Amino acid sequence: MRGPAGSEDRPGPFVSLGHALQTLGGAGYTQDFPLEQYIRDTRIDTLYEGTTAIQGMDLFFRKIARDQGGALAALIAEVEKTAADAPKSRELADAHALLGRSAGHLQAMATGLGGHLLTSLEDPFGHPSGGTRHNPAADGGG
Known part of the structure; x- marks a missing residue:
């Protein structure tokens, strides 16, 4: 299994957190463990990274390359x-x-x-x- 930010031998953070969630079972979804917050944060990080890339392209193409x-x-x-x-x-x-x-x-x-x-x-x-x-x-x- 290949993680979004990892390789075959070193899975990405979301895959690792998924394994941890499976280990804790239903308790991993509760706020008693910080795992549920880590999983949400890891998912949102991929959106932030995409947004940063889009802003970088906007800066380069519309602000720098324009003139x-x-x-x-x-x-x-x-x-x-x-x-x-x-x-x-x-x-x-x-x-x-x-x-x-x-x-x-x-x-x-x-x-x-x-x-x-x-x-x-x-x-x-x-x-x-x-x-x-x-x-x-x-x-x-x-």
Whole structure:
């Protein structure tokens, strides 16, 4: 049996909680044991994770890709300028250095995602690893 977030040898949390519930029987459904809360929380976590992914796609496609990354580039430039400014105190020097490195990481991620976006526009069925995906339109819809 394969769990939603696990493998054959290490089942996902919901599967493990299901086994625990079977062990406790009907008592596992009562509020006498925290198990019933854990099961509800595990189920809702999958919804939250999906929502987070949707929000991430919305941020990237509607907010960043919309203007070819111009707004994000302006923001990163402001962050880099702040990081390059001499800190007012010695305690802030490490924070300024970390901010500069973080801005560089953000720029690298945005560049990589933008490259994947442009590649997908040129070849929507291309696979990132260099292979190709099945294109149903190319073989008559099949």
